């Protein structure tokens with residue numbers, strides 16, 4: 309797959325040339341659609357776990373480059389659509405992103421047994437925190453319950469806040485995929501239930517995604533685990549129906 313560093317659409321010089329690029333070196337419209345389609349199809353869950361005693365290693369250069377790509381992808385993911393102005397802290401967006409670099413992921417892995425006393429021996433969280441290059445948490449902010457009992461309007465607005473946040477998360481995953489950074493979207497229920505205080509995330513926020521990111525060519529060998537539903541997709545678009553209105 310060929311993905312240029314900068315995907316900008318410029319509708320210039322789209323005429324007879326056979327080149328995939330216009331005179332400015334940017335992708336032509338048809339190739340841009342193909343590139344986006346490829347990235348959507350290439351995105352996949354890839355979990356990498358490491359022994360907390362022997363966490364995954366990268367060179368300082370690899371870490372620095374991976375961190376910069378991830379941070380930029382987080383910023384760009386904020387171009388997701390959102391319906392309602394959440395009006396909190398002067399921000400319209402309903403989502404927030406929290407980022408932990410590798411050092412902080414590994415510190416958190418070390419603290420897990422004391423933070424979660426009933427952590428089950430087979431739980432994957434310590435391994436994931438020890439196997440990643442960084443961790444990004446996307447949370448969303450429910451509407452304050454100012455008007456008394458749950459109103460159906462408030463529920464609908466909250467569904468849309470979550471939907472907007474999920475759009476931002478998918479933007480993030482697609483950018484990571486295009487950049488060659490393996491990723492895994494986990495629900496992170498343990499993070500929500502036990503770790504918000506340690507992470508200094510306000511309890512009014514709700515976790516939508518814990519995205520573990522894996523940088524290219526780690527120095528330690530790693531095992532990559534696929535998502536359990538990857539192969540369960542319908543062979544064709546069985547979930548798509550044309551709607552025909554009766555005369």
Ligand SMILES: Cc1cc2nc3c(=O)[nH]c(=O)nc-3n(C[C@H](O)[C@H](O)[C@H](O)COP(=O)(O)O)c2cc1C
Nearest residue numbers: 351352353354493494495496516534535536537538
């Ligand atoms: C909202 C959401 C939460 C998820 N949480 C988990 C999770 O907690 N554990 C897990 O193994 N996979 C989780 N996944 C990843 C799915 O298992 C994965 O997307 C699915 O198996 C399809 O594989 P693919 O992503 O490679 O297409 C989650 C995905 C989404 C969208």
